Amino acid sequence: MALVAGVLMVAMMVMIVTDVALRNLGYQSSAHLFTFTEYFLLLIPLLGAPWLVREKGHIYIELLISALGPDARRALVKLILALSIAVCAVLAWYGGAITVQDFVQGHKDVRSYDMPRWILMAFMPLAFGMMTLEFARLLVRGESPYK
Amino acid sequence: MDWPWAIALLFGLIVALMLLGMPVAIAFLAANIVGAMIFMGGTIGIVQVLNNGFGAMTSFALVPIPMFLLMGELFYYTGLAAKMFNAIDRLMGNLPGRLAYVTVAGGTGFAALSGSSMGSTALLGSLMVPEMMKRGYSKYLSMGPIMGTGGLAVIIPPSALAVLLATLGRTDVGALLLAGVVPGLVLATMYVALIYGWTRLAPGAAPSYAVERASVAEKIRLVALDIVPMVAVIVLVIGTMVSGWATPTEAAALGCLGVMVLAACYRCLTWRAFRQSVEAGLRITVMAFLIIFGSATFSQLLAFSGASSGLIGWATAFEVSPLGMLLVMLAVIFFLGCFMDQLSMMLLTAPIYFPLAQALGFDLVWFGLILLLALEVGYTTPPFGLLLFVMKGVAPPGTTMRDIYYAAAPFVSCVLALIALIILFPPLATWLPGAMR
Numbered sequence: 069m070a071l072v073a074g075v076l077m078v079a080m081m082v083m084i085v086t087d088v089a090l091r092n093l094g095y096q097s098s099a100h101l102f103t104f105t106e107y108f109l110l111l112i113p114l115l116g117a118p119w120l121v122r123e124k125g126h127i128y129i130e131l132l133i134s135a136l137g138p139d140a141r142r143a144l145v146k147l148i149l150a151l152s153i154a155v156c157a158v159l160a161w162y163g164g165a166i167t168v169q170d171f172v173q174g175h176k177d178v179r180s181y182d183m184p185r186w187i188l189m190a191f192m193p194l195a196f197g198m199m200t201l202e203f204a205r206l207l208v209r210g211e212s213p214y215k
Numbered sequence: 216m217d218w219p220w221a222i223a224l225l226f227g228l229i230v231a232l233m234l235l236g237m238p239v240a241i242a243f244l245a246a247n248i249v250g251a252m253i254f255m256g257g258t259i260g261i262v263q264v265l266n267n268g269f270g271a272m273t274s275f276a277l278v279p280i281p282m283f284l285l286m287g288e289l290f291y292y293t294g295l296a297a298k299m300f301n302a303i304d305r306l307m308g309n310l311p312g313r314l315a316y317v318t319v320a321g322g323t324g325f326a327a328l329s330g331s332s333m334g335s336t337a338l339l340g341s342l343m344v345p346e347m348m349k350r351g352y353s354k355y356l357s358m359g360p361i362m363g364t365g366g367l368a369v370i371i372p373p374s375a376l377a378v379l380l381a382t383l384g385r386t387d388v389g390a391l392l393l394a395g396v397v398p399g400l401v402l403a404t405m406y407v408a409l410i411y412g413w414t415r416l417a418p419g420a421a422p423s424y425a426v427e428r429a430s431v432a433e434k435i436r437l438v439a440l441d442i443v444p445m446v447a448v449i450v451l452v453i454g455t456m457v458s459g460w461a462t463p464t465e466a467a468a469l470g471c472l473g474v475m476v477l478a479a480c481y482r483c484l485t486w487r488a489f490r491q492s493v494e495a496g497l498r499i500t501v502m503a504f505l506i507i508f509g510s511a512t513f514s515q516l517l518a519f520s521g522a523s524s525g526l527i528g529w530a531t532a533f534e535v536s537p538l539g540m541l542l543v544m545l546a547v548i549f550f551l552g553c554f555m556d557q558l559s560m561m562l563l564t565a566p567i568y569f570p571l572a573q574a575l576g577f578d579l580v581w582f583g584l585i586l587l588l589a590l591e592v593g594y595t596t597p598p599f600g601l602l603l604f605v606m607k608g609v610a611p612p613g614t615t616m617r618d619i620y621y622a623a624a625p626f627v628s629c630v631l632a633l634i635a636l637i638i639l640f641p642p643l644a645t646w647l648p649g650a651m652r
Contacts, residue, residue, distance in 0.1 A: 076492045077281055077500070084468035089321070110272040113508060114283065116501035117240075123476045125498050126238035126505070127556060133236040148237050158382060162261045192265055213238065 070119035076108045080097070103179040107188060114191045118198035121206075125215060133214070142210075146180040149207040163192035220524025225516060229563070238561050240502070241423055243509030250516040264512045271511030272504065276382045280503065282467035283373040285496035286452075286474050290370050292488040292495070293478035295320075297447060302441035306434055312414035314347045315360045319406050322364035323371070336361055336602055340609035348611060353420040355466055355622040357411060358610060360406070362595050362602055363626030367402050369557075370395030370589045372453050373467060376557060377587060379507070383514075383565040384572075386579040388463045390457055390648035396453070396582045398633055405629040413625075444480075447474040506558060514566030527571050537575040541582075541638070544568055546590045552593020584644045585637055592630050595623055 087101050120126055133141055169175075170186035177185045206213050228249060232242035244264070251260025274496035284533045300321040307313040322339050339361045357480050369376050374390040381391040413420060452470040455461040461469060478484035517523045530540065544564075551560045565588075595602045603619050610619065637643050 070497065073501070074497050077225065077285060077497055078493060080278070081282060081285065081468045081471045084282075084465055085472050088465045088469065105278055106273040109274070109277055109504075110269065112497070113272065113501045113504035116497055117505050120498065120501050120505075123498070125502055126240055127502055127558075128236050128238045129555065130235050132234055144236065148235060151232075151237060151245065152241045155241050158248055158261065159265065162258070163265050166262055166265055176269060189265075189269065192269070213234075214346075 069115045073115035121202035143215035156196045160196035218521045221520035221522040237643040240505040243475040247512040254520045268508040269512040278464040279467040281500040286471045288492035289474045292492045302437040323367045356420045358622040371399035384569040392643045393648045510562035547590045549593040557590045
């Protein structure tokens with residue numbers, strides 16, 4: 069998933085540069101490029117977020133954690149992981165519900181192009197679901213989500 | 216629920232979770248879920264959290280952020296940044312305090328491009344401090360400039376934080392980026408004057424030593440090959456924006472392309488460097504955007520629960536001059552800077568600060584610039600600024616916190632002086648963007 073996110077980021081740059089080039093060469097640039105850039109912006113963090121949990125790249129405040137003794141620290145990390153799992157699981161669940169609803173009711177995201185909204189929304193339960201799994205994996209292994 | 220309670224609940228919950236050590240993005244989301252359940256009517260609120268995230272992320276104004284980050288990482292991983300560092304170093308010759316100037320010049324470029332003053336402090340701290348100490352520089356002069364460069368980096372374009380702040384405040388992204396140019400030059404001049412004065416008054420702080428003198432031909436070669444092209448990319452980014460030829464987004468993408476072309480010309484655009492750059496850029500982008508995702512609903516909750524308007528009404532009801540109000544707002548930032556990173560501080564305060572600034576009749580670009588500087592100062596202010604602890608982490612063994620305070624103080628004072636200057640002479644910030652309209 070992170071690989072796709074990386075490809076999207078490079079693709080975004082190429083699209084914008086192409087857009088500028090086309091415009092200045094006197095061609096009508098496509099409004100779709102603009103819309104897709106916006107969609108990429110949503111997909112990049114969603115696709116990359118579970119990977120970042122595994123890579124331990126999310127930022128946090130270490131003030132309290134670094135001040136605790138080893139036992140208390142382990143307990144606190146477990147608490148944080150449990151809370152994080154709960155948050156991600158809730159968002160995955162409701163994200164799934166919105167996706168299904170958008171699909172059933174045929175909602176469209178109207179920009180330059182009428183994109184079926186559920187296709188975009190589906191990335192939310194995917195992202196938060198995978199994050200739930202990654203946090204759970206850390207909890208089971210007794211690892212800390214921090215470097 | 217009365218608005219003071221709403222504020223206490225929303226801010227209290229989020230700050231408590233952050234202090235506990237929860238990843239910042241998850242802390243925002245957790246507070247949103249609880250807040251949405253209370254103020255937006257149960258589970259419908261959670262649906263709203265996700266829909267808001269959807270809306271906030273698909274916003275074209277945020278596109279420059281990943282582009283600026285990618286550009287910075289490319290600059291670093293292809294080795295172009297190191298090339299420029301070396302060239303500046305060679306050019307300085309025998310100037311007293313040479314390495315301190317090199318740190319300011321190179322560090323500013325690097326920090327601006329990398330978009331994270333924490334990262335660049337860690338890198339420069341481990342890179343430059345041992346080198347300077349070895350040459351007999353005093354520890355204050357070794358560490359101070361590194362912590363000073365962060366303040367420069369947030370305001371001069373390309374600054375990812377400036378893009379985000381402008382988006383949050385619903386002001387013109389290009390205008391805020393341009394507003395930082397003149398104050399950035401003023402601040403750089405102050406730093407140079409500071410180091411110059413320092414080495415004059417206390418020559419022992421930066422002992423001179425024999426360096427290999429570069430011949431004039433050598434110097435010209437260095438400037439032409441290793442400095443002009445790199446500066447050209449930055450000029451390309453600012454220039455296309457100033458001339459109105461490209462939007463900030465397009466300028467950022469062109470900057471990326473510029474660095475890639477440049478790296479290809481120097482034959483250092485390897486597949487490995489490219490992959491590393493994309494990965495590093497992605498890492499920061501994902502981290503930041505997930506927090507933005509979470510904060511989208513946070514600002515809405517503040518508005519929904521009546522907290523924003525309540526607080527603003529309360530604050531403006533005081534018989535305090537707008538200037539007094541501004542100082543209070545800055546004081547809050549300095550306080551938050553003791554334990555928070557800039558991104559979190561910005562996302563917490565902006566939903567309240569920008570409406571308040573508008574109510575007080577401030578120029579939002581001017582206000583945004585002051586806020587950016589304050590965020591950086593809050594980050595570096597003794598006794599608890601986060602950046603100071605990062606510095607401590609990479610400083611040579613035996614460095615005490617007191618050493619770091621003394622090292623940071625002169626540079627922090629420069630930034631504070633700049634804030635005062637901008638407050639006293641607003642054109643410093645507003646002239647350039649105004650002239651471009």
